Amino acid sequence: MSSPSEHSPLLPNGANHPSDSSFLSRARAAIKAENEPSYINSFKFFVFGSWLNILLIFLPLSFLSHHLNWDAALRFSFSFIAIIPLAKLLGTATEQMSGKLGQTLAGLMNASFGNAVEIIVGIAALFQDQLVIVQNSMLGSILSNILLVLGCSFIGAGTRERESNFQVTAAQASSSLMTLACITLIIPAAYNTLKGNSSVPASTIPSDGVRTGINPDRFDGLLVISRGTAVLLLGVYILYLYFQLRSHSYLFQAQDEGDLEEAEMNLVSAGVALAAVTVITSFCADYLVASIEEFADRYHIPKPFIGLILLPIVANAAEHVTSVWMAMKGQMELTIGICVGSSIQIATFVVPLLVIIGWMSHHELTLFFANFETITFFASVFLVNTLIQDGKSNYMEGVMLITLYLVIALAFWVS
Numbered sequence: 001m002s003s004p005s006e007h008s009p010l011l012p013n014g015a016n017h018p019s020d021s022s023f024l025s026r027a028r029a030a031i032k033a034e035n036e037p038s039y040i041n042s043f044k045f046f047v048f049g050s051w052l053n054i055l056l057i058f059l060p061l062s063f064l065s066h067h068l069n070w071d072a073a074l075r076f077s078f079s080f081i082a083i084i085p086l087a088k089l090l091g092t093a094t095e096q097m098s099g100k101l102g103q104t105l106a107g108l109m110n111a112s113f114g115n116a117v118e119i120i121v122g123i124a125a126l127f128q129d130q131l132v133i134v135q136n137s138m139l140g141s142i143l144s145n146i147l148l149v150l151g152c153s154f155i156g157a158g159t160r161e162r163e164s165n166f167q168v169t170a171a172q173a174s175s176s177l178m179t180l181a182c183i184t185l186i187i188p189a190a191y192n193t194l195k196g197n198s199s200v201p202a203s204t205i206p207s208d209g210v211r212t213g214i215n216p217d218r219f220d221g222l223l224v225i226s227r228g229t230a231v232l233l234l235g236v237y238i239l240y241l242y243f244q245l246r247s248h249s250y251l252f253q254a255q256d257e258g259d260l261e262e263a264e265m266n267l268v269s270a271g272v273a274l275a276a277v278t279v280i281t282s283f284c285a286d287y288l289v290a291s292i293e294e295f296a297d298r299y300h301i302p303k304p305f306i307g308l309i310l311l312p313i314v315a316n317a318a319e320h321v322t323s324v325w326m327a328m329k330g331q332m333e334l335t336i337g338i339c340v341g342s343s344i345q346i347a348t349f350v351v352p353l354l355v356i357i358g359w360m361s362h363h364e365l366t367l368f369f370a371n372f373e374t375i376t377f378f379a380s381v382f383l384v385n386t387l388i389q390d391g392k393s394n395y396m397e398g399v400m401l402i403t404l405y406l407v408i409a410l411a412f413w414v415s
Contacts, residue, residue, distance in 0.1 A: 042269035049264065050088055058082040059284070066287040072294035079288035080310070084317045086281045087117045091319065093274035096265040115141070115345050117281060117315040122354045124285040126363050133292060134365060136307025137315075138351050139373055142343045143408060144312040146178070146384045149320045150339040151401030153327035157335070158395025166332035168391030170251040174340040175385045177240060181347035182381045184229050188222055188368040219364075226366040227359050230352035237348040305412045316342070332393065340384070372415070376408055 037045070047053060062078040064070075094116075118141050125133040157164040265273070288311075296303045313320075323338040351367070358365035369377070383404055387397045 037264055037266050037269075039266070039269055042265035042273075045264040046089065046092065046269070046273050049092065050085075052085050052088050055081055055085040059086075059280070062284055062287055066290070072291050072298055075287060075291040076295040079284050079291065080314055082284050083117060083121075083281065083288065083314050086277055086284060087315055087317060087319070089277045090116045090274065090281065091322075093265075093270050093277060096270040097267060097274065115342060115350050116278060117285070118312075118346060118350055119353070120278070120282050121285040121289065121311060121315060122350065123357065124282065125289045126354060126358055126365060127361070128286075128289055129363065130289055130292065131363070131365055132303060133289060133307045133311075134354060135369060135373075136304050137311045138346055138354070139369065139377060140308035140312035141316065141346050141350075142377070143308065143380055143405065144316060144320075145339045145343040145346075147380055147401045147405035147408075148313075149316065149323050150335075150384065151398040151405065152320070153323050153335045153339060154393045154398030154401065155395045156324045156398075157327040157330070157332060157393060158398060160328055160330060162394065164327070164330065164332050164393045166336055166388075166391055166393070167251055168389070170248075170333070171336050171340070171388045171391060173243070173248075173251070174336065174344060175381075175388055177236070177344050178340065178347065178381050179385060180236070181233065181344070182378055184233060185347075185367055185369060185377060186374055187229070188225050188366060189371060189374045191225060192218060192222060192368055193371070219366075222366045222368050223364060226355055226368065229367055230355040230359075233348045233352040234356075237344070237352075240344065240348070302413060302415055304415050305409070308412050309409050336388070340388075372411075376411075380404060380408070 058078050058081040062075075062082045065075045065078050118138065121137055122134050125131070125137065154164075292303065292306055295301065296306060319338060319342065323335050326332075326338065327335040355365050355367065357363075383401065387393070387400065
């Protein structure tokens with residue numbers, strides 16, 4: 001017969017068997033706190049973590065050239081180059097914060113700040129009544145992502161394998177949403193063509209409120225269509241986030257995720273860095289937009305070319321490099337997510353957001369694009385959908401995408 005001591009607890013009330021979940025939670029918290037990067041290490045990583053940060057030398061030059069009223073070419077060029085490392089820093093701070101907030105909050109963070117430069121440049125141009133720049137830069141960001149960046153990524157992946165595979169269902173869902181966004185931009189153009197007598201975009205309306213070349217009744221209709229569509233697209237985008245992050249998240253997971261990268265910044269440092277860089281970027285974007293008019297007139301560079309080609313390239317420079325690098329490592333799901341996903345963010349989140357901000361601030365931004373821009377957008381989305389619907393890619397498909405992008409750039413150069 002066994003003694004009572006053989007079955008009696010060594011400590012009363014199960015104290016020798018603490019709750020596993022509570023104990024593990026405290027242990028993980030202690031380990032996490034011990035391994036948390038210090039503020040100094042966080043700062044060093046943020047400032048010296050990329051060779052691209054060398055270009056931060058153009059940041060003070062951007063401020064000086066603006067306040068000392070240097071030549072328009074210098075003001076434009078310095079602000080243009082300064083935004084490149086700032087875009088990279090915004091991405092770094094967002095990535096470091098996302099890694100500590102969990103999957104859902106990380107997705108919301110990336111959705112909100114993934115295209116922070118485009119939002120900042122768009123708001124700066126909107127408040128300066130540069131509505132042509134707002135529309136062209138948004139459309140240019142979409143085109144650069146789905147044509148230039150995706151094309152370069154397909155070619156980069158082609159240097160690794162003869163043919164690359166990716167999740168078909170996720171790619172088709174993303175491309176279908178892009179098609180929806182494309183259709184919503186075609187409808188205002190169709191309305192203007194059928195109901196109005198002018199092909200002049202609503203964005204050409206001067207700041208004094210004179211609606212040049214547009215029937216006032218038709219313009220009011222375009223405003224109603226644009227603002228209603230913007231609200232609906234924001235709702236669709238929220239549902240898409242839920243689809244991507246929760247209900248069908250398995251479709252968007254990489255086939256080979258590899259090892260998770262260790263955080264290089266603590267949460268407070270990343271948050272402060274994100275706020276500071278956002279403010280600095282807003283100043284640079286304001287200086288850049290303010291110099292476009294004079295720069296374009298003095299050096300005979302078409303404003304549509306600046307908005308559609310130059311601004312999107314600089315705003316997405318760091319993102320472009322990341323996409324190509326991921327493709328060369330065989331992470332095609334991540335590549336598709338960066339290229340097509342970023343375009344979806346712009347088309348269904350950033351553009352509607354700017355329309356609503358314009359609505360609230362009495363800047364009459366619409367979703368009406370001229371026929372040429374509308375046809376260009378439709379042709380680009382059609383080609384991308386055709387190429388990714390089989391879930392495979394090769395370098396020749398990348399060449400096709402880049403060729404179309406160069407043709408579009410050439411067309412806007414002579415426009």
